Amino acid sequence: MTFGYHDRVLRVDLTSRSARSEGVDERTWRTFVGGAGYGAKVLLEETTAQTDPLGPDNPLVFALGPYQAGAAPGNAKWSVVAKSPLTGTYADSAAGARWGVGLKKAGYDALIVKGASKTPVYILIDDERVEIKDAAGIWGLDSYETVQAVKDRESDGSLSVVSIGPAGENLVRIACIIADGHSFAGRAGLGAVMGSKGLKAIAVKGSRSVEVYDSAALKESSKKRFSEILKAVRENGFREHGTPNLCITAEAFGDMPIKYWTGDVWPEGAARIGAPNYTKVLNAKPLPCANCPVGCHRNIEVKEGPYATSGPGPEYETLGMLGSNLLIDDPEAIALANDVCNRLGLDTISAGACVGLAMECQELGYLSEEKSGLDLSWGNADSAISLLKDIGNKRGFGAIFADGALAASRLIHPEAERLVAHVKGLDLPAHDARACWSLGINYATCTRGACHMRGVTEDVEMGGFFIPEIGVTKDWSVFFSPEHKAELAVKLQDYCAFLNSLVICAFMVDGGELSMTSLLDMFNSITGWGWTVDDVMKAGARITNAQRLVNLMDGHGRHTDTIPYKMTVPAKEGFRAGQAPVPIDMYLDEYYGLRGWDRSGRPTAECLRDLGLSEYARVVSGAPVRRAGACTG
Amino acid sequence: MHGVKAVMKVNVRCFGSLAEKIGSTVTASLEEGATLRDLLLSLGADPEGISVLVLNGRQVTVEAALQDGDNVMLVPPVIGGYL
Ligand code: SF4
Numbered sequence: 185m186t187f188g189y190h191d192r193v194l195r196v197d198l199t200s201r202s203a204r205s206e207g208v209d210e211r212t213w214r215t216f217v218g219g220a221g222y223g224a225k226v227l228l229e230e231t232t233a234q235t236d237p238l239g240p241d242n243p244l245v246f247a248l249g250p251y252q253a254g255a256a257p258g259n260a261k262w263s264v265v266a267k268s269p270l271t272g273t274y275a276d277s278a279a280g281a282r283w284g285v286g287l288k289k290a291g292y293d294a295l296i297v298k299g300a301s302k303t304p305v306y307i308l309i310d311d312e313r314v315e316i317k318d319a320a321g322i323w324g325l326d327s328y329e330t331v332q333a334v335k336d337r338e339s340d341g342s343l344s345v346v347s348i349g350p351a352g353e354n355l356v357r358i359a360c361i362i363a364d365g366h367s368f369a370g371r372a373g374l375g376a377v378m379g380s381k382g383l384k385a386i387a388v389k390g391s392r393s394v395e396v397y398d399s400a401a402l403k404e405s406s407k408k409r410f411s412e413i414l415k416a417v418r419e420n421g422f423r424e425h426g427t428p429n430l431c432i433t434a435e436a437f438g439d440m441p442i443k444y445w446t447g448d449v450w451p452e453g454a455a456r457i458g459a460p461n462y463t464k465v466l467n468a469k470p471l472p473c474a475n476c477p478v479g480c481h482r483n484i485e486v487k488e489g490p491y492a493t494s495g496p497g498p499e500y501e502t503l504g505m506l507g508s509n510l511l512i513d514d515p516e517a518i519a520l521a522n523d524v525c526n527r528l529g530l531d532t533i534s535a536g537a538c539v540g541l542a543m544e545c546q547e548l549g550y551l552s553e554e555k556s557g558l559d560l561s562w563g564n565a566d567s568a569i570s571l572l573k574d575i576g577n578k579r580g581f582g583a584i585f586a587d588g589a590l591a592a593s594r595l596i597h598p599e600a601e602r603l604v605a606h607v608k609g610l611d612l613p614a615h616d617a618r619a620c621w622s623l624g625i626n627y628a629t630c631t632r633g634a635c636h637m638r639g640v641t642e643d644v645e646m647g648g649f650f651i652p653e654i655g656v657t658k659d660w661s662v663f664f665s666p667e668h669k670a671e672l673a674v675k676l677q678d679y680c681a682f683l684n685s686l687v688i689c690a691f692m693v694d695g696g697e698l699s700m701t702s703l704l705d706m707f708n709s710i711t712g713w714g715w716t717v718d719d720v721m722k723a724g725a726r727i728t729n730a731q732r733l734v735n736l737m738d739g740h741g742r743h744t745d746t747i748p749y750k751m752t753v754p755a756k757e758g759f760r761a762g763q764a765p766v767p768i769d770m771y772l773d774e775y776y777g778l779r780g781w782d783r784s785g786r787p788t789a790e791c792l793r794d795l796g797l798s799e800y801a802r803v804v805s806g807a808p809v810r811r812a813g814a815c816t817g
Numbered sequence: 818m819h820g821v822k823a824v825m826k827v828n829v830r831c832f833g834s835l836a837e838k839i840g841s842t843v844t845a846s847l848e849e850g851a852t853l854r855d856l857l858l859s860l861g862a863d864p865e866g867i868s869v870l871v872l873n874g875r876q877v878t879v880e881a882a883l884q885d886g887d888n889v890m891l892v893p894p895v896i897g898g899y900l
Contacts (some may be wrong), residue, residue, distance in 0.1 A: 399865070420833070420893065420894060432832055432833075432836070433832040433833055434842075436832060436890060437892075645866070647869040647892060647894060648894040658868070661868060662870060664876075697834055761874070
């Protein structure tokens with residue numbers, strides 16, 4: 185028995201409509217920890233370059249970690265891992281609410297869904313009881329309605345439910361997975377993977393506890409850390425304003441996307457859509473996941489007017505991608521656009537990229553109003569909302585975005601592809617790599633494509649997040665300098681890989697100021713492993729490398745470790761005026777060197793041996809990975 | 818005017834929680850030769866609690882000397898977006 189784990193995962197095959205649990209040994213957990221790490225192991229062992237992300241063989245892995253044992257702050261997070269239909273390779277995304285804790289209580293460390301049902305279904309997991317149930321009458325509902333419909337069908341309001349909306353059902357490759365109607369595993373189109381399996385929802389509850397190494401110590405430190413984090417977020421405004429608190433500062437640093445990355449400054453717009461105006465206009469209040477002292481999610485209400493809406497409000501990313509990115513400065517309009525995406529189950533980041541691309545194409549004459557049927561002038565909120573509805577429902581002109589912005593660009597105009605801001609097919613989030621140069625190398629090498637949360641290096645540069653235990657201090661908060669950027673990306677990618685495998689919400693450490701030492705203390709109380717900072721960083725490096733191996737298997741490498749052209753164009757005004765980041769190739773050599781990879785971006789045999797990943801070395805040589813023992817049942 | 822130090826004015830833009838405490842834009846009057854540390858103390862802000870100090874578009878430390886008409890950005894710790 186491994187402290188902090190049930191040592192078993194649940195496998196569901198929707199083709200044969202069967203389920204069984206499978207044992208997992210301590211060695212696996214010590215190697216991959218759980219969450220995103222465990223998902224990478226499954227992908228390495230059970231997929232090939234030929235695995236179709238929307239085919240039945242793509243494993244959809246919902247994975248937890250040791251942190252879900254007990255009630256430590258930020259433990260509501262869970263990871264979902266699969267081959268992405270947007271990038272064609274490894275992707276993980278994370279959400280919270282109550283679902284992960286619910287699955288752990290049901291007695292599992294992960295749920296692996298394979299196969300595909302011919303008719304729509306949902307899965308019910310209640311301790312030993314695992315049922316695959318008919319979703320007729322639920323298929324077609326929006327993501328919020330689905331949660332209630334499943335609870336009603338089961339006559340059980342205590343269930344926690346993940347669902348997809350119509351976008352996932354329609355296999356729109358930017359579809360997300362939604363937990364309890366308010367927390368979103370947004371990126372990389374994993375909602376479409378769920379849709380491809382005919383899986384509308386997964387409802388969980390349970391009554392099983394997990395044994396931890398030192399329960400008294402864990403309880404005491406959890407309580408203490410909860411209070412410390414709460415104090416920190418009350419002082420820094422995070423609790424009161426959530427992520428919208430960042431808008432004004434991000435814009436001032438040139439970090440916010442403006443006019444699909446072609447604008448430089450927009451202070452008056454940022455002041456309108458960001459906090460404190462956001463909090464006032466949208467009547468915003470914290471909407472925390474379980475066991476969360478931060479409560480970054482917002483619950484908002486617009487009582488009347490054309491954009492009347494209520495429920496989960498836009499986060500910073502959404503304000504960026506559906507706001508400043510489109511020059512929409514009305515927080516109420518953005519709130520409704522966000523609600524449309526949430527209900528349809530669209531990733532607001534990639535959805536904003538699609539609308540931004542459409543608007544830019546119209547401006548450049550690549551796309552006529554006649555073709556789109558919309559006036560896609562910058563700032564036209566009604567057209568943006570209309571287009572979002574059509575993208576999610578895969579209808580009319582919106583259907584052109586069904587495979588994401590990059591694929592759509594090729595259908596719109598021969599010159600449009602160069603406008604798309606993406607890495608490996610994943611649209612850039614709302615942070616500009618020209619402002620925070622570490623983002624360039626982080627975006628280029630992040631294993632799921634352009635991602636700010638699998639590194640959060642921008643928060644170090646903007647002076648909000650330091651990890652002295654690994655030498656990331658205030659001295660590294662320097663703009664427009666190439667120094668330390670590659671090293672910062674390596675360290676933070678590895679730490680975040682550990683966090684996403686633990687699984688803990690990154691806002692406990694970034695924003696909540698939970699130190700690595702305190703986190704390690706709780707981790708060791710759970711597992712009893714006595715891990716040190718070095719052990720954590722080595723586990724993080726191992727997980728990152730495992731994910732990279734999946735990328736390599738799928739044909740990625742140095743040639744796709746790039747940043748979009750727009751990220752190389754200096755600003756004409758504002759904080760980053762005249763500044764152009766150092767060419768990404770210069771960072772790549774340094775980054776690969778720090779990782780022990782060769783010049784083509786492949787881990788060397790020595791690197792894999794050091795990390796305990798030698799059994800996967802065949803991926804690097806191009807040979808197929810062992811599938812023996814891989815379970816398809 | 819022997820013995821009386823000249824006064825200079827500095828334009829200050831504050832962000833995040835600091836903007837709520839001090840105001841998003843302020844004009845501060847300081848004695849000639851003052852540094853950013855003096856400015857922060859005069860505004861009631863903790864000089865060690867500011868993450869990023871920008872003087873006329875360039876990142877500086879609290880020891881940077883100020884001049885009349887300077888533009889200053891004061892940024893407390895901020896966090897990134899999330900999804
Ligand atoms: S900080 Fe936000 S995402 Fe993280 S657990 Fe709390 S409410 Fe959920």
